[in-house]
Amino acid sequence: MKPLLPLGDTRRIRVACLIAVGLVASSALAIARDEGDDADLLKEARSHFEPLPKDMATPEFPVSPERVQLGRKLFFDPRISSDGAVSCSRCHLPALNATDALPKSLGVHDQSLPRNAPTVLNAGLAFKQHWDGRFANVEEQAKRSLLGPGFGNPDYATAMARIKAIPGYAPLFLAAFPGEANPISEDNWAKAIGAYERTLIAPSRFDDYLRGKPDALSPAERDGLRTFLDTGCVDCHKGPGLGGLSFRKFGLISDYWKATGSQNIDKGRFDVTNDPADLYKFKVPGLRNVAMTPPYFHDGAVRTLPSAVRIMAQVQLNAELSDSEVKSLVTFLGSLTGTIPESFERAPVLPAGGFTPDPSAPPSSRK
Ligand code: HEC
Ligand code: HEC
Structure with a gap:
């Protein structure tokens, strides 16, 4: 059989083979590294967040x-x-x-x-x-x-x-x-x-992700999740709701109202306890469905999610985010938009009966 290549080419072939092997090996490594990153990200995410439960019943408050x-x-x-x-x-x-x-x-x-x-x-x-x-x-x-x-x-x-x-x-x-x-x-x-x-x-793709399906989030959403963890958002926004577990001061670094443009300065938790340590503390809100619920913050002073995210980084973490970091975080937050339960999406038919006007209401308020 005629050799496929003239003898003088063996060296070149060997070199080519080495390069080819090297390429295959390095791309295999690249894949392994990506998968490793994905596995690390999922592991880290699972240490901070949990999938939503089936319902929120407790022994004291059953959902019959x-x-x-x-x-x-x-x-x-x-x-x-x-x-x-x-x-x-x-x-x-x-x-x-x-x-x-x-x-x-x-x-x-x-x-x-x-x-x-x-x-x-x-x-x-x-x-x-x-x-x-x-x-x-x-x-x-x-x-x-x-x-x-x-x-x-x-x-x-x-x-x-x-x-x-x-x-x-x-x-x-x-x-x-x-x-x-x-x-x-x-x-x-x-x-x-x-x-x-x-x-x-209202469960979302993020729940599938946490249950062990990395592909439930797009690569861009996973990048955003990485940013969320690395920027420190997760210090406050954690648990199954990504928040709702603690009170934190709004404006740890600087007064919140300077960033939000709030007209009235709300003292938050202080209104309930009268304890100066609670001044400007608010419940850390859950971030589930946050892309769907503008305007933002306790007084709705901020209209868009990118602005809310930028303000959070400034006043809670002393971080000035780049436009691409803001975009990345917002992309991740979009993955928290869940499916609205059917029992909520559709209004029920109510028992018949007319409205009874309040005889004690002043006429002026009975417009
Ligand atoms: C007139 C508007 C209005 C009506 C009516 C109303 N809510 Fe609300 N709801 C609000 C506002 C505003 C807040 C936030 C109040 C605050 O934090 O000071 C709130 C807060 C809540 C919260 C707390 C959510 C959280 O994350 O802290 C729940 C739960 C809730 N409402 C359920 C209900 C239920 C159930 C009803 C009917 C019985 C109801 N609301 C009627 C406006 C309303
Ligand atoms: C130190 C705690 C803390 C950190 C860190 C933090 N947040 Fe918040 N976050 C809060 C508190 C408290 C509020 C409620 C502020 C208010 O309206 O009174 C909030 C509100 C929000 C809101 C508005 C939610 C709504 O429904 O109006 C968004 C969005 C948000 N945070 C995203 C982020 C992002 C993204 C990061 C990281 C860049 C971050 N937060 C870091 C404590 C924190």
Whole structure:
């Protein structure tokens, strides 16, 4: 058989082979290194974050189907408010990822509330409720919503009378709280709405990632996750909700209002405790669905996510991010946008009954 190459070429072949082997080896190494990076990133991510649970029930606050079904109806019912126009869903709209997209929400008779409405999706994960953590859990939050500028009821009895005026609710309360002599109560309203909220989990591709599927995030999202870890965002935004586990001062490096342009200076947790150590401390918000819930911060002072991210780095970490770092972080945060549960996306049909005007409301407020 004719040799494929003249003898004089052997040296060249050997060199070519060596180069080829070298190339294969080095590209294999490159692949191994990338996979190693991905494995390290996943491992590190798992040490800070967790996938969302199936629901947020606890032994004290179970999510029985009857409670959830009742709570879902109550959540969407405006007839329990003093002007008949405000339900939980007025400020936590399904179409806006359970926010109202306003800097500050509007309650009965369009009164402005002092802070921005956070999403209720995954909210049951947080260690406290509200920006200043004044409520222990979603149940206490739901109960207190009945009073104040949101629903505008003067007291719980008035609110309960509104529910009792809608006959279709009595059997639903009975089914949700069997054996109770007086099931329509503010505590059961709170437990039913709380049970519903504890089912409002919105899982995203990030959960698949944490469960061991590196490809669930795009390479750009994984780069953003690396930036999130390396920049120090994770010091505060961790756990299954990427936040919601602690109070931290907003403006560790410099006054937050200089960066956000906030009109009123909110003292945060200090309002609850009166302890100077709590001045300007806020609950670290969870970052799940954050790309879908502008405007940002407790007063909705910042309109876009890139600005919010840049401000965070400045006032919490003393870091001036480059445009590409901001973009990378925002890309990662986009992977936290979850699927809205069907029981939230669609509003329920409510029991029939007209709104009962509040006889004690001053005529001027009965617009
Ligand atoms: C008028 C608008 C409005 C209505 C009505 C309303 N909310 Fe809210 N909600 C807000 C605002 C604003 C906040 C933030 C308040 C704060 O932190 O000071 C909030 C906070 C919350 C939180 C805490 C979330 C967190 O991350 O801390 C939950 C949970 C919640 N609302 C559920 C409900 C439920 C349940 C109802 C009905 C019973 C309801 N809301 C009615 C505007 C509203
Ligand atoms: C030292 C703790 C801490 C660090 C570090 C930190 N944050 Fe925050 N983050 C907070 C607190 C507290 C708030 C709530 C501020 C407020 O509105 O009162 C917040 C709010 C946010 C918000 C607004 C959320 C919303 O719903 O309005 C975003 C977005 C955010 N952080 C992203 C980041 C990113 C990205 C990093 C890293 C560059 C970061 N944070 C670093 C504590 C921290």
